[in-house]
Amino acid sequence: MADIPSCSLEQADFRGWKAICLSNGFVTIVAVPDIGGRIMAFDLGEIPLLFIDPTLAGKLFTAEQNQGDGSLAAWKNFGGDKTWPSPQGWENDDQWHGPPDPVLDTGRYQVTGMEHSARAASVKMVSPPDSRTGMQITRKVSLHRGSSRVELELSFKNISDRLRRWSIWDVAQLQAEKTLPDGKLAPETSCTVTAPLNPQSKFPDGYWVMFGEPANPQWGVDREHRLVVAKYRWEIGKIGSDACAPDLHSGWIAFSNPRQGLAFTERFPVFPGEEYPDNGSTVECWTIGKGRVANLDYEHSDIYLMETEVLSPFYTFQPGESHNFQIEWGACRSAGPILDVQAGGCASQRLAVQATHNGVQLSGVFGAFDSGNLLLTWLDKTGEVSGSILLASVNPAELIEFDQTFRPPAGATAAELSVLSEADVELRKLGTCELM
Template sequence: MKRWLLPWMVHAGLVLSAGEAVELTQVDDHLGWGWQAQVMRNDLITFAVMPAIGGRAMQYDLGDHPFLWVNPAEIGRTYEPSADAPWPNFGGYKSWVAPQGQWLRGGGGWPPPPTLDYGEYTATREDGEQGQVTLVTTGPVETFERWQAKGLSLTRRFTLRPRSTQVRVEQRIINQSPHPQVVANWDVTQVPGVHAKANDPDNFWVYFPVNPRSMFGPRGFFVFASDGRNGADSQWKNWASDGIAGVQYLRRGGKIGADVTAGWVAYVDERDGYTFVKRFEVSAVPAPGTWPDGGSTVQVYTNGAEPYIEIEVLSPLVDLQPQQQTSFIVDWYATRIDGPILKAGTAGVCKQRLSLARSGARGRVTGMFGVFHLGTVELLGLPSADAKAGTKPVSLGSYYVSPREAVTLDVEVALSPTVGTLVLLLRDADGKDLGELDRALVPAVEPEKR
């Protein structure tokens, strides 16, 4: 259900109902899956990690809507790491060591190092400021000679705070071997490609911003050489006018890589109207020598046999010396809105950009957004460039919002002559600025025709 922001409410003096504190509990046989889980919850999100299967996150739900794919064939199973066993694909999220093409000694990129991938991890808890809780999972050291990663171990830190869908995922590679290794952290998350009891893969999309200086040309991505088969190319999309590219899942096997610099990628369930966003920092210009796989910061893999998509984010390559470690942070967010996703920030996503249709001293402001946190959106009018020094922003109204509902803005406002830009901000219950959803220039008043 979409929310019309009418009427506006006075911002000052209103108190936002507080979110529930973050809970972290150990649950045996979580959801009847047979695994012991570390389960984090607030009043928006449920997030569950299974230490016995490589410390994978197997649940990230907004309310009762799941964003992670779970392989029904592997539910409840555990495996002793082995150099010769088939790879068990549990689903969910894990982090791998990139580049994949150098996994095996002597060459080869499959399977992943087994101890890192599905060995048993330990779990500990840390409590932080303002009610946030961190779950730390620590993995065993890889011991098999067959893999270049021998001597490496992985640690992941998952942090959840009240009143927010944000889960901060810090992935860390530790080199406990006696020799240096060139590595990158690789966030690999499997998400559903069909709804339960439905064969509707075309309802699932992925969106990401095109690098305007992409080394891969105007589309902003490349197709992996071995994966452009079985009609997979029809899945890859580009909307040049919006600066956005993406994938419409059609249950065909394929993979693309992109040199995204704006630092986000979004997965959308278009039928039910839910969006899952990953945000990350791009600290250097993507290039073949600085990022894995020819300069990829984002990759999207589509599986043709099983109904899932992989949303993958990669860190820069690091020459990791013995006893050193390298970390990479990816922030997860969720909200209730369908696509296309044109913009994603720390406050939320934009489906329809903030826009103003002016008529004299009044204007109609429109836009469509999904927010990541409980709070209040406020529309501010910022002073124009020719306004007098000391002119303050003008509040044009505010309204309570939640990640559980899309935000549709359609409101008339009075425009002061000093206002040059409109900005839509999200604030928390204490009035703290959580980020900007979008902004728009105020057009000049057209002179009257004589």
């Protein structure tokens, strides 16, 4: 492990804000407590994934300025990633009336913990108590040596004297822009958000339109690959989906920027049978583009972004009670829209098999979340290992374009591609396919 960079943690200036920076040589995380405990950077190498509004960089506002007249135009949308209560609305006190929200969205969070070793680094930030929702939010972000995987631990605590009911809602804003030869910004229309199509979805198309035109060309379904798809076309709108993996107990949502060759992923638990907000949505995607929302018109703005939003089920909070929800981020190289996300990485081409005259040809295109070794495992019809081959070194900064021919051992009925992490010696799956 001598050649794997150690984790680092430092307090530093970031774009004019006081920040805590976590890094491990593959990814860098920047947390800014003073603007709602936001994560304002998640970079793969030197390339940023999260959106930052340059006109607000380094700025701080009073609670009164953050609230303004309470309209959306008054909201200080710094960018980055933040955590809110759901459902959102303005009809009654069981809905979160934001943004703007000068406490939970843009309040000054306190740093209550920083931990650092060669193997891991983390920072914990806690919001001011909010009398309107009765909640106090804790956000802890952790990264580990030799990996682009980041753990986001989110907690709500009821600080009021009555029963409360909320979902934990995390919102990441991803850069979806490109720079033209004349220096102007424009939408990067190759950017795509994908999520797995729920095999038991309550929605005919696997999603529902929450805002904007129902015929928005950005929204669609890829039934061949069993995906809900949002293709960035600089239209304003939002969809929700009850997306989950085929096992019904886990889910993921992924953003890809093929021009930059990057992917950002989020993995999270799903709880079948539990009630979710927004008509049963586990994930949502919001896009900034042409059109109006409330008193804002983005027609002539230079804001180009897509949001990936993850929601927990509703939790009932007794006074003093807390509930937690965990999301795992990943970042890696990508060759196109993400078709699958597993513990070891993501696929822009799933593992596939083709019979040849001297064996089987296995192919696929992947990004890995860990520095380590690519391992091919042969499985028999009972799922037991019948052989394995160590193939090549991999890491999050390099695309894996896999295309090799093998002669499977007798009795093998499936092939599984995994990454054996060099740092923690854990084996994490990339993909599986049945042999012909």
